[in-house]
Amino acid sequence: MRHLTLLGFLALAAILVAVPLASSNEYELRLFMLFLIYGIIAVGLNVLVGLTGLVSLGQAGLFALGSYTGAILATRAGFDMISASLVAALVAGLFGVLLAYPTVRVRGVYLAVVTIAFGLIVENVAIEWQSLTGGTTGITSIPSPNVFGMRLSGYAFYCVLAVFLFLATAAAHNLKVSRYGRAMRAVSQSEIAARALGVDATGLRTLAFVAAAVTAGLAGTFYAFLNSYISPDIFTFSDSVRFLLMVILGGAASTFGPVLGAYILTYLPEYLQEFAVWQKFAYGALLLVVMFVMPRGIMGSLAYGLKRLRPAPRAVAACEGLPADGTLRREAREQKSELVARDLTVRFGGLTALNKASLRVKPGEVHALIGPNGAGKSTFVNTISGFYQPTEGAFELDGIQLAGKRSHEIARVGLSRTFQNTELFSDMSVLENVMVGYQQRLGYGLVSALLRTSDMRRQESECRRAAIGLLTFVGLEDYANEEARFLPFGLQRRLEIARALAARPRLLLLDEPAAGLTTQEIDELEVMIRRIAALGVSVLLIEHHVELIMAVADTVTVLDYGQVIASDTPSVVQDDPRVIEAYFGTSLDHAKAEA
C-alpha cells in the first residue's frame, strides 16, 4: 500500500508536468487550471468528509469568501497573488473555526445546515456591501497573476497551481496517516471510545473543518486571479454539491480520490452541455447512484478490490513489539495510582442513582465494585470517567481533582476504561485501535504531521511497536491487521483492554469484562488482570461474576440503591449480612429464624 501511494504521487507529478507540454491551446490549459483549483478544494474537503465523516454544503461560500478576500486585497491594497491567497486562507480558516466549533460539539449533522446557511450569508453580504464587494456587478479589474511584483506568464501561473495541488494532496495524505488523521477516524466511528482515550473530539472536528476551509479560501483567491472577474452569482449551492460530489465520487478518505473526482467533474460539464437544463438533475442522480452503487468511490473501491485480491498478512511479528511492561511503567515518583471518590451523588431528575458514594482504590490494587442491578455501578463508572457530571461530591486521581472535567481530560490524567457493550473503532485495524489508545503519548504537533518530519516518523514507529507489544500482551498479535469488527466477541474484549492500556493509565476501569465470555476466557482474563496489577496499574473492576471477583480482587465495594453498603476484603464482604440482604432480599439470620 505504501509503495502504491508513492507510485501515485510520482504519477500525479508526471501528469502535472506533462499536461502543459501536451496542451495545444490556451483554452485547454485554462480548463486544466480550473481543475487544479477544484482539486485543491476537494483535497481539503476530503479531510472533513473522509476522515471525520462530516458533511459541508457550504464550500462554495468559503470559496467565495476566499475569492473576495483575495480580490479585494489585490485590487485595493496591492497584494500579490501569493500573499493575497495566504491571507484569504487565513480568513477562511477563522470563519471555519467560528462555524465549526459551536456546531460540531452538539451534533455533526448540524454542520451541513450551518454551512448551507453560511453560503447564503456570504452571498448576501457580497450583494449588500457594495462599497467593498461591488454588489451584484462584482469585482472586475483583478490584476493578472503576479508574485512579488513580477507578472506571471500563463505557464508560470499553471506551475504555481500545480505545486499547490501537489503539496495540498501530500499534506492531506500526511495528515491522514498521522495521529490527527487516526484520531479523526476514531471519532467518526465511536465518539465515546475516542473521548475515553483522551481524544478531544470537538477539537479534531473543528480542525478538519478548518482544513477544508483553508484550502477553499486558498483556491478562491487563485480562482479570482484565473477569472480576473468575480461576482456573487458565480458561487452557488450547486457548486457546494459539486465539490462534495468530487470527494464522494473519487473516494472519500482516499489520497488521490478527490483529485480524480475533481478531474471528472471539471470535464464532465463539457460533455453534459447538451443536457442543458438537465445538468443539475444529473448531478443529483450521479450522487444518488454513487451512494448506492459505489459508496466507497472510485479509488476506495479499487483499494478494496486490491485488498481482497491480495490481502495483507493478518499477523505481525511479535518480536517487532516493545515489551508491554516497559510501555506501561511510569516513573517511580508518579507511581501512586490512587483513586479517591468522596460523597459522589448523581441525580437524574427525581432519581438518585448515586447517593453519597465514597470509594478509594489503593495504589496497585484490584478493586471490585459489585451490586445488584440498578445499584448505581454504571452510573459510578460513567461519572468518574467524565461522561456524567456528579450533582455533588468530588473525586481525584493521585491528588488531581477530576470532578467537572470532561471525559477526554480525565483520560489524559490517567484513567482508561473499557465498555460494557464493546466500543471499538470497527472499521480500523486491530493494531490501529491500539495506536489510537497511544494517542495522547505522541508529542508531535500539527506541523510535524503535515511535513512528516523524522521526529514524527520516529514517534509513529515507537507507537506502532508499543501497540504490537500490547497486542502480544493480550495475545492478539495474530490479528493485528484484521478489521476490529471481524474479531470474535471474546477477542474484542481483549482488544479493548489492550487499547485502554496503550494510554498508560494509572487506573484501568474494566466495565463488566467477563460478560459474554466462556469459562476458559474468564480464566485467561483473571490471569491478565493480575499481570496488569503487577505492573503497577490499579484496576477498578465492575463485575457480576463472583468467582472472578473472589479470585482477583484485593478489595470489594458493594453498592445498593446508590449507596456503599460494604467495602472490605472479599471474604469479609461475602459474609456481610447487609450484602446478603441486598442480593437475596433478606438477611441470613432473619431467614434462619424464619426457617
Add this chain to the structure above:
Amino acid sequence: MTTVVQYLLSGLAIGGIYALVALGFHIMWSSAKAVNFAHGDTLMIGGLLAVYLLAAGLPLGLACLVAILAGGLFGLVLERVAVRPFLGQQGSVGWMLTTIAVGIMVESFATIQTQGYARPLPSPGIASSVHILGAGVYPQELVIPLVALIAMFGLRALQRHTLVGRAMRAVAHNKNAAALMGINVNFVVAFSFALAGLLGAAAGVLVAPVVQASAAMGVLPGLKGFAVAIIGGITSAPGVVITGLAYGVMEKFVEGYISTAAREIIGFSLMILTLLVFPQGLFGKREVMKV
C-alpha cells in the same frame, strides 16, 4: 403602530410555515435520529401539485388534499429508499447525501416542468384582505400560525392518546427497548417521515396563495425550518413551534427596518450564536450520551 402590527401579523404567517417545517424535522429526528434533507421540497411538492391539480380541473379543496397526501407519500418513499438503507451505518453521511441528492433531482425536475416560473394558487383566503388595527392581511395569513399551533397540539394528542403515537415516543426514547417491546420500529420511523411530509406539504399548500408556487419555494423555508429546529431545540415540539413563530416575526422586523439581506445574515447568525450559548437549543433537552 400600524407598521408594528403589520410586521407582527405577516411575521406570524411566515413563522407558522417555519414552525410546520421545523415540526417535521422534530418528528423525523425523534424517531430516526435522521432527517430528510429534502424536506423543504415537500413544501414545493404540496404547493406546485395543488396548482397543477387545480388546473387539471379538480376542485380546490380536493386538489389541496391530494397535494398534501402526495407530500406524505414523498416522505414515506424517501424514508424507505434513501434513509433506511443507511440508518444502520455509523455516521450520517449516507442518508444526508442520498436525501440531498433526491432533493436536487426533485427540485431541478420541478424547475424544468415550470420553466422556472412561479404559479399563483387562487384561494378564498386571499380574495380580500382584512384590516386589524390598520394593518392589512389576508385571512390566509392569519390561518397559517393557527394551523401550526393545531399541528403542535394535534401531535401531542396523537402521542398521548393513540397507540402509534405512544410507539413514537417509545422509539424516540430508546429504539432498542421499543423493538424488544414488540414495537415495529421501521413502521414507526416510516410513519414519522410520512407525517413530517404531510405537515411540509400542508405548509406548502398554505403558503402558495401568498407567495406563489415555484420550484424554489421550498429551499429557504426548508433551511430556515431546520435553523428554527436548531434554535428551538430539535427534541422539543412546542419549542420549535414557538421558535418558528418568533423567528418569522423577527425576520419581518429586520426586513422592514434594515434590509432583506440583513434578514438572512441576522437570522443565521442567531442560529450559530444559539448553538454557542445553548447547545441543545432554547427548549431542547440534553441527550445523555449512552455509554
